[in-house]
Structure formats: C-alpha cells, structure tokens
Amino acid sequence: MSVIIVLLFASISVAAIFLAAFLWGVKNKQFDDSFSPPYRILFDDKPVNEEVTK
Amino acid sequence: MQVEKFYYDNKTVKWFAYAVMVWGLVGMLAGLWIAVEMYYPPLSMGFAPTTFGRMRPVHTNAVIFAFVGNGIFMGIYYSLQRLCKARMFNDTLSKIHFWGWQLIILAAALTLWAGCTSGKEYAELEWPIDIAIALVWVLFGINMFGTIIKRRESHIYVAIWFYIATWVTVAMLHIVNSMELPISILKSYSLYAGVQDALVQWWYGHNAVAFFLTTPYLGMMYYFLPKAANRPVYSYRLSIVHFWALIFIYIWAGPHHLLYTALPDWAQSLGTVFSIMLIAPSWGGMLNGLFTLRGAWDKVREEPVLKFLVVAVTCYGMATFEGPMLSLKNVNAISHFTDWTIAHVHIGALGWNGFMTFGVLYFLIPKLWNTELYSKKLATTHFWLGTIGIILYAVPLYWAGFTQAMMWKSFTEEGQLKFQFLETVTHILPMYIARSIGGLIYIAGAVVMTYNLIKTIGQGSFIGDEAAEAAPFPKEIVPHSNEYWHRWIERRPMQMLVFSLIAVAIGGAIEIIPTFLVKSNIPTISSVKPYTPLELHGRDVYIREGCYLCHSQMVRPFRDEVARYGEYSKAGEFVYDHPFQWGSKRTGPDLARLGAKYPDSWHFNHMQDPQSMSPGSIMPSYPWLYENDINAFQTPKMIWAMRTLGVPYPVGYESQCNKDAETQANEIAARLKADKLEVKPSREIVALIAYLQRLGKDIKSAPKETKKVEGDAAVPGN
Numbered sequence: 001m002s003v004i005i006v007l008l009f010a011s012i013s014v015a016a017i018f019l020a021a022f023l024w025g026v027k028n029k030q031f032d033d034s035f036s037p038p039y040r041i042l043f044d045d046k047p048v049n050e051e052v053t054k
Numbered sequence: 055m056q057v058e059k060f061y062y063d064n065k066t067v068k069w070f071a072y073a074v075m076v077w078g079l080v081g082m083l084a085g086l087w088i089a090v091e092m093y094y095p096p097l098s099m100g101f102a103p104t105t106f107g108r109m110r111p112v113h114t115n116a117v118i119f120a121f122v123g124n125g126i127f128m129g130i131y132y133s134l135q136r137l138c139k140a141r142m143f144n145d146t147l148s149k150i151h152f153w154g155w156q157l158i159i160l161a162a163a164l165t166l167w168a169g170c171t172s173g174k175e176y177a178e179l180e181w182p183i184d185i186a187i188a189l190v191w192v193l194f195g196i197n198m199f200g201t202i203i204k205r206r207e208s209h210i211y212v213a214i215w216f217y218i219a220t221w222v223t224v225a226m227l228h229i230v231n232s233m234e235l236p237i238s239i240l241k242s243y244s245l246y247a248g249v250q251d252a253l254v255q256w257w258y259g260h261n262a263v264a265f266f267l268t269t270p271y272l273g274m275m276y277y278f279l280p281k282a283a284n285r286p287v288y289s290y291r292l293s294i295v296h297f298w299a300l301i302f303i304y305i306w307a308g309p310h311h312l313l314y315t316a317l318p319d320w321a322q323s324l325g326t327v328f329s330i331m332l333i334a335p336s337w338g339g340m341l342n343g344l345f346t347l348r349g350a351w352d353k354v355r356e357e358p359v360l361k362f363l364v365v366a367v368t369c370y371g372m373a374t375f376e377g378p379m380l381s382l383k384n385v386n387a388i389s390h391f392t393d394w395t396i397a398h399v400h401i402g403a404l405g406w407n408g409f410m411t412f413g414v415l416y417f418l419i420p421k422l423w424n425t426e427l428y429s430k431k432l433a434t435t436h437f438w439l440g441t442i443g444i445i446l447y448a449v450p451l452y453w454a455g456f457t458q459a460m461m462w463k464s465f466t467e468e469g470q471l472k473f474q475f476l477e478t479v480t481h482i483l484p485m486y487i488a489r490s491i492g493g494l495i496y497i498a499g500a501v502v503m504t505y506n507l508i509k510t511i512g513q514g515s516f517i518g519d520e521a522a523e524a525a526p527f528p529k530e531i532v533p534h535s536n537e538y539w540h541r542w543i544e545r546r547p548m549q550m551l552v553f554s555l556i557a558v559a560i561g562g563a564i565e566i567i568p569t570f571l572v573k574s575n576i577p578t579i580s581s582v583k584p585y586t587p588l589e590l591h592g593r594d595v596y597i598r599e600g601c602y603l604c605h606s607q608m609v610r611p612f613r614d615e616v617a618r619y620g621e622y623s624k625a626g627e628f629v630y631d632h633p634f635q636w637g638s639k640r641t642g643p644d645l646a647r648l649g650a651k652y653p654d655s656w657h658f659n660h661m662q663d664p665q666s667m668s669p670g671s672i673m674p675s676y677p678w679l680y681e682n683d684i685n686a687f688q689t690p691k692m693i694w695a696m697r698t699l700g701v702p703y704p705v706g707y708e709s710q711c712n713k714d715a716e717t718q719a720n721e722i723a724a725r726l727k728a729d730k731l732e733v734k735p736s737r738e739i740v741a742l743i744a745y746l747q748r749l750g751k752d753i754k755s756a757p758k759e760t761k762k763v764e765g766d767a768a769v770p771g772n
Contacts, residue, residue: 003250004321007257010230011305014223018301021218030210031294037209038286041277045139045522047059 058206058526061519062135064422066148068516070128071418073156074411075504077124081116082497084109089490091674092641093483095664098674103167105674107600111166111178117403118176120159122267125411127155127194129274130217132418134201137211137277139524143200147193154190158183170240173597173633174255176262177231181242184232191228195221206524212293216273219301223265231258235699237691241594243699248628249316252636257308264304267402268370271410272296275343275367278414282359288345292338299335303328310381313390314610315636316625322383329381336374343367358433362413365441369405373398388463391606391640393482394455397448404444404496412440412503419507423514432506436499443496447489454485463614471617475643480670579626582752584701585745587715590692591684592745595738596635599676606637607646607749620647620750627753630701642673647750654722655729657743679739686712686736718744 025031088109091097098105135142142148161183165171171178179187198221202214231254234242244251280287287293309317309325344367347354354360376398380389389395420427427433461481464472473481585593596602609615611622623646628634652660659666662680664673690708697703703711719735722743726733733740 003246003253006230007254010226011257014226014305015302017222018219018298021215022298025210025215033209034290034294037211038280038290040207040209041137041211042280042284042286045136045524047521047523 056526057523059521059523060141061521063131063142063145063148063518064516064520065518066142066145066152067128067132067418068422068518069152070124070131071415071422073124073152074121074128074415075507077116077120077159078408078411079497079500079504081113081121082493082500084113084116086490086493086497088113089486089493092672093486093490095672095674100675100677102169102599102676102678105599105676107603107674108167108169110600110603111171111175112163114176115162115166115178116159117407118262118266119162122271122403122407122411123155123159125407125414126220126266126270126274127151128418129278129414130198130270133213133274133277134198134217136522137207137214138201138205139207139522140201140205143197143204147197147200151190151194151197154186154193158186158190161186165240168240169598171597171600172232172234172242172244173602173635174231174244174251174258175603175638176259177228177255180240181232181234181236182239184228184234188225188228188232191221191225195225204527206527208528211277212287212290212297213273213277215294215297216269216276219297220265220270220273223261223269223301223305227258227261227265231255235695237688237695241688243695244633245699246632246634247699248631248634249625251631251634252312252315252628253309253317253321255634256311260308260311261305263399263402264307267407269301271407272300272339274410274414275339275363275370278410278417279343279346279360279363279367282357282363282413282417283347283350283353285346285350288342288348292342296335296339296342300332300339303331303335307332307381310386311638312636313381313383313386314612315608316623316628318625326381326383329378333375333378337371340367340371340374343370356430358427358430358437359413359417361434361437362409362416362440365437366406366409366413369401369409369444373402373406376401387610387612388459389455390610391638392455392459393451393485393639394459395639397451397455400447400451401444404440404447408496409440412436412500415503415507419510420514423511423516425510425514428506428509428513432502436502436506439495439499439502443492443494443499446492446495448492450485450488450492454482454489457485458482462618463612465614465617471614475618476668476670479641479672483672579624579753581755582627582629584630584696584703585748586718587689587693587711588684588718588741588744589748590696590745591689591715591738592741592743592748593635594692595679595684595742596745597633601645602635602637604637604639604641604673605643605645606640607644608636609644609646615644619644621753624753627750630696632696632699632701642671645746645749647754649747649749649751650754653729654725654743654747655731657746658726658729658731658733658739661739661742676739679742680733680737682738683734683736684715684738684741686715689715715741 087097087104088106091106091109102108131142131148162179165180165183166178170180172180198217202210202218233245235245236242246254276287276293306328307325309321310329311325313322313326315322344364347360347364354364379385380395380398389398416427416433458478458481461473461478462475466472607623609619609622616622628636656667660668660673661676663675664671689711693703693708693711697705697707716735719740722740723733723735
C-alpha cells in the first residue's frame with residue numbers, strides 16, 4: 001500500500017497550500033470584515049457620469 | 055480618489071455559454087442513449103462506437119468536462135471579473151483557453167468512440183489528451199491568478215476562494231491519477247497496479263466530484279444566488295467557515311468508494327469518518343444559500359432564475375446528506391454495485407449542476423445581451439419539466455437499486471441463493487424504462503431552454519465589452535510592492551528552510567515513488583502469475599470495450615457474493631493489473647472468478663449473441679471481435695511496458711512473446727473447433743476468451759495451506 005504515501009504527500013501538499021492561503025488571508029485582514037463584502041457584490045460598476053461607447 | 059474606467063470581457067463568457075448549451079444537449083442525449091440500451095440492447099446495432107461500453111464514457115465525459123466544465127468557465131469568467139473589478143488578465147489566454155478546451159472535448163469524444171481509453175472511470179482519456187488538459191488548465195490558472203493579482207477590490211470574495219481551491223486541487227488530482235506509461239500514441243498503462251491503482255483512482259474520482267462538480271459551483275452559488283435575489287448572502291462568516299472546513303475535509307474521504315473491497319480496513323474507516331464529517335460544512339453551505347432568500351420567497355414564485363437555484367441548492371443538500379450515509383459500511387453493503395449509486399450521482403448532476411447551470415444561463419444571457427428573458431413562462435415550463443424529470447429519473451433507480459441488492463442477498467430456506475443473477479436484472483427493467491422517460495423529460499426541458507435563450511439572444515444586442523469603473527487597488531495593502539518576492543524569503547531563514555524542504559521533497563518524490571511502487575508489486579500470493587501475452591491482448595480488448603462499466607471484478611466478503619461468485623477477492627490477486635478493473639457497477643454479474651466456469655465455446659457464442667446463451671440478457675453483441683485481428687506488432691511493447699512497471703517477465707521475453715501468444719491462440723481455436731466453431735486464431739475474440747478464462751484462476755490453484763489461512767469458515771460449500 002505504498003501508494004498511500006504518494007496520496008498523503010499530494011493531499012498534504014495541497015492542504016499546506018490551503019493552510020498558507022488561509023494564514024495569508026488572516027494576516028491580510030481578508031476575514032475581518034464580514035459585513036460589507038456581501039453587500040458590495042450586489043452593486044454593478046456601471047459608469048455614472050458619461051455613456052461609454054466601444 | 056480617481057476612478058478608473060475599464061471594460062469587462064463578455065465575449066469569452068458568451069462563447070462558454072454557447073458551449074454549455076451545445077455540449078449539455080450532446081451529453082444528455084448520450085445519457086439517454088445508454089439509458090435505453092439498458093432495456094433495449096439491439097440499439098447498439100452491432101456497431102462498436104454505439105455500444106454501452108463506449109457510449110457511457112462519452113456520456114460521463116461530456117456532461118462532466120464539457121457541460122459542467124464549460125459551465126464552470128462561463129460562471130468564473132463572468133463573476134471573477136466583477137468580483138475583482140478588473141477585466142480578465144489576458145484576452146489571448148481567454149481565447150486559447152476556450153478553443154483549447156473545446157478541442158480537448160472533441161478529441162475526447164472521438165477517441166472514446168474509437169475505444170481509446172485508459173480504463174479508469176472519469177479519467178478515461180489517453181495520455182496526449184491528459185497532457186493537453188494539464189496545459190489548458192495551467193493557462194486558465196495564469197489567466198485567473200493574473201486577474202486576481204490585478205484586481206481593484208482588495209477583499210477576496212468567498213466565491214474566488216472556491217475558484218482557487220478548484221484550480222489547485224484539480225491540477226494535483228489530474229496529474230497524480232494520470233500517471234501512465236505510453237506504448238503508442240493512443241495506448242498507455244497506469245503506473246499503479248491493482249489495489250494501489252484503485253485507491254488512486256477513487257481518491258481522484260471522489261475529489262473530482264468535490265473539486266470539479268462542487269467547489270466551483272459553490273463559488274457560483276455564492277455569487278449568482280445573491281445577485282439574482284438582490285440580497286446579500288445570509289451569513290458571510292458562515293460562507294467563509296463553509297469554504298475552509300469543506301476543503302480541509304474533502305480530500306480525505308475518497309476511500310469510501312472502496313468499502314468491503316481488498317483495500318486495507320484502516321483506510322476504509324478513515325474514508326468513512328471524513329465522509330460523515332462532511333455533512334457539517336455541506337449543510338452549512340446549503341442552509342446559507344437557502345436562508346439568503348429569507349423574506350424573499352415571493353421572488354422565487356416570480357423569478358425562474360431563483361426557482362432553478364433553489365432546487366439546485368436543495369439537491370446539493372440531499373446529495374451531500376446521502377453521500378455520507380452511503381459511506382457507512384452497512385449502507386454501502388446494500389448500495390454498492392447497484393443503481394442506487396447512479397440515482398445518487400444524478401441528484402447531484404441533474405439537480406445541483408444542471409439546475410445551477412440553467413439558473414446561471416437564464417441570469418446571464420439577458421444581461422449579456424442587454425435585454426429581458428424572452429419568456430418567463432417557458433422558463434417556468436422548463437423548471438417543471440426538469441424537476442419532474444429528476445424525480446422520475448431518481449425514484450425508479452433508488453427502487454431498482456434497493457430491490458436488486460435485496461434480491462442478490464436473498465437465500466432460500468435450504469441455504470441456496472434464491473435468484474439467478476439474470477432474474478435480478480430482468481426484474482428491474484421496468485424501472486430502467488421509467489428512468490429513461492425521466493431523462494427524456496429532463497432533456498425536453500433543456501430543449502425548451504435552448505429555444506427560449508436563442509429567442510432572447512435574437513431580441514437583444516450583445517455587449518462584448520461592458521464598461522465599468524472602480525477605484526484603483528488601495529496601495530497601502532501591498533507591503534512588498536517594490537522588491538522581488540525572493541528578497542522577502544531570503545530575509546527569513548525559517549521560511550527559506552521550509553520552502554526549500556518542499557522543493558526537495560517534490561524532487562525526491564518524483565525520483566523515489568516509481569521505484570518503490572514497483573517494489574511493492576511483489577506478490578503476496580505465490581500462485582498469482584503475470585498474464586500471458588495473449589491474455590494481455592484480451593485484457594486490452596476488455597478495457598477498450600468498457601466491460602468494467604457493467605461487470606465488477608471484486609467479490610466482497612459477503613455470504614451471498616461468495617456463494618454466487620466464489621472466494622472473496624484478495625489484494626494480492628491484483629498486483630499485475632495495470633489498470634485495475636474492479637468496476638463500480640454490476641449491471642451484469644461479477645467476473646472476478648469467471649475463469650474455467652464455462653467452456654470456450656460458451657464465451658464464443660455469448661459474445662456473438664448473448665441472448666442465445668442467457669435468454670433475457672441485456673448485454674449487447676460484439677460482432678467486430680470476430681473480424682478484427684489483435685495487433686501482434688504491439689505485443690513486445692506491451693511486455694516491455696509491463697516489465698517496466700514491475701511485472702516480472704524475463705528479460706528478452708519480447709522476442710518470445712508473440713510465439714507464446716500464437717501457441718495459446720491455436721489451442722483455444724482448436725478447442726473451439728472441437729465444438730464446431732471455426733475462428734482464425736488471430737482474432738480478438740480468441741484473446742478475449744483467453745483473458746476471461748484466466749480470471750480468478752490463479753488463486754484456485756493456490757496450495758491448500760494458503761487457502762486455510764485466508765478462507766472464510768462461514769462460507770458454505772467452500
């Protein structure tokens with residue numbers, strides 16, 4: 001069953017990548033504001049002033 | 055602050071949306087085709103590409119990688135730009151990504167019809183296509199991460215996290231499971247053998263469901279559901295917990311596909327435990343989606359998009375509750391190898407993926423073409439057709455699966471098996487008919503949608519580059535903007551150490567893994583011998599025709615299976631199986647102990663006309679096996695490949711192998727001739743008979759003492 005080591009290695013590397021991403025997210029204050037992001041996505045970014053044509 | 059003006063790329067989204075509609079119909083029709091073949095086998099018309107064994111991979115690959123795959127890209131290319139407030143990183147990459155993916159799909163369909171398959175479910179594609187997939191996936195990754203890096207919104211919305219997890223994990227799964235040794239441009243053998251191959255395959259299979267069919271669609275749910283309802287997600291905090299909990303648990307649940315098989319027990323238990331744990335994040339996510347609509351259920355009555363999304367999320371909840379239940383060993387003992395599994399995956403495929411895709415299409419198309427949906431009434435009709443279709447599809451199959459499992463396990467008072475295998479098949483045929491009607495209704499709904507969307511497109515005018523404006527990315531959040539990344543690492547010796555360790559570990563693993571995999575192939579059962587060259591050819595035919603899609607080669611240690619098929623399967627029997635052929639469904643009986651059960655002539659007649667040997671059988675006939683010759687030119691390469699993978703053929707056997715194959719073929723042809731059946735020894739059918747007659751034979755010739763150690767005292771008649 002030595003292939004388990006391959007799978008563990010692959011799985012743990014991916015988990016390590018995710019863990020690093022999570023720690024980065026926490027450090028980067030990504031998860032500090034849980035109020036405004038869900039509202040922000042509801043607004044479209046249509047230009048307000050002028051009609052843009054392209 | 056100065057706002058920047060830019061344009062969203064809608065063209066790529068449009069192309070992916072078209073691809074979703076086209077491939078969706080193709081994939082579903084292929085599904086309908088094989089659903090009908092299950093009760094009307096003449097539909098295969100004696101033509102290889104239209105048989106169940108070849109159409110089934112076409113169906114699964116089309117719906118997973120073409121329909122859902124393009125759906126993922128459509129959803130990501132639309133939502134990622136808006137969440138990042140930035141155009142996609144590079145238009146050329148977007149174009150290459152789109153066309154590359156469609157070419158892969160086309161190549162996949164053609165090669166699968168031609169019978170080129172690696173023989174591993176949901177990863178059937180041969181090695182050149184595997185490489186193409188990896189390349190296109192990397193381009194997609196560059197495009198996605200490039201967009202994330204140049205985003206104007208510093209907060210990474212939860213949907214993007216789901217997209218990132220999808221990319222990283224699918225890349226890793228695809229690479230690990232596609233490790234194969236090519237012997238020609240369209241033929242290769244899995245690097246892993248037997249139990250190890252099975253474990254890798256189902257680790258991949260399970261995680262493909264998790265990270266290809268689930269996480270990207272969850273990301274889409276977190277974007278499109280709030281957008282369509284025009285209200286924020288119920289709990290953003292819960293969505294973040296949902297994400298991190300889900301990805302950390304999901305990777306470990308794969309072994310639940312191999313309960314009661316020859317996989318070590320501790321690995322099976324591990325898979326079960328993590329599967330049960332998965333209920334928590336999955337249901338957290340489902341409730342989060344449904345609660346988003348609190349106080350807005352009146353909108354669901356009016357808005358077809360929301361109808362589709364609500365049923366999709368509900369189906370997600372049902373499938374993710376059912377999944378952990380099926381991972382319990384006692385439930386799995388009943389459900390495994392039956393149609394129960396097929397019903398379960400279609401709740402996910404038709405309900406979760408299908409309805410989510412339909413909802414997103416109904417949302418996107420009017421937006422991209424700056425118009426209203428052509429007909430809400432037709433969309434509602436589609437919704438009901440789809441919903442009824444799902445119910446009519448799933449309920450009969452649950453019934454069929456449970457019924458068949460109960461019949462398999464029934465004994466008479468005298469302790470004999472109560473039903474022949476064939477009786478358990480013919481008994482559930484009405485269920486198969488009902489299922490195909492459900493599927494037909496579901497497809498009818500998709501056709502209605504296509505018409506509705508074409509009409510919508512016709513009345514609108516497409517906005518290829520949608521103008522938008524947003525403030526630039528706040529500078530102060532980027533701390534190391536004017537130095538290279540390695541400077542940051544170099545000033546931190548501990549991090550430096552960790553990163554270099556990872557780099558070394560990857561390099562080392564690449565070198566070490568193949569060698570010790572080969573070493574562990576030393577058989578633990580001394581009577582198990584490598585296949586003869588002719589049997590190898592037969593095995594290739596078996597794989598090519600997709601026999602494993604209806605026949606398992608794995609006798610589980612249950613009283614009924616041992617009584618029906620013979621001694622239960624041991625891990626040591628499969629050490630030379632590249633790839634493993636355990637299968638996952640028993641539309642036909644298990645074949646692990648088929649060898650020497652019938653005479654050669656029985657197989658000869660059976661493959662030509664299955665109904666002549668077992669009346670009522672739903673197996674198609676394989677007339678082309680009687681006309682095609684095996685490719686003797688390839689035999690030495692096969693031997694070489696197998697030896698490279700650790701199968702102990704003597705050095706130099708390449709020059710001898712074709713002679714051995716001929717001798718064995720002549721023997722079989724002579725036996726057939728004795729039964730008045732004329733066949734040229736070079737035909738594929740002869741090789742296939744050689745392989746089928748070999749199955750499970752080695753262990754029967756095992757010395758008595760081995761049997762004593764491993765035999766089951768409770769087995770009757772053993």
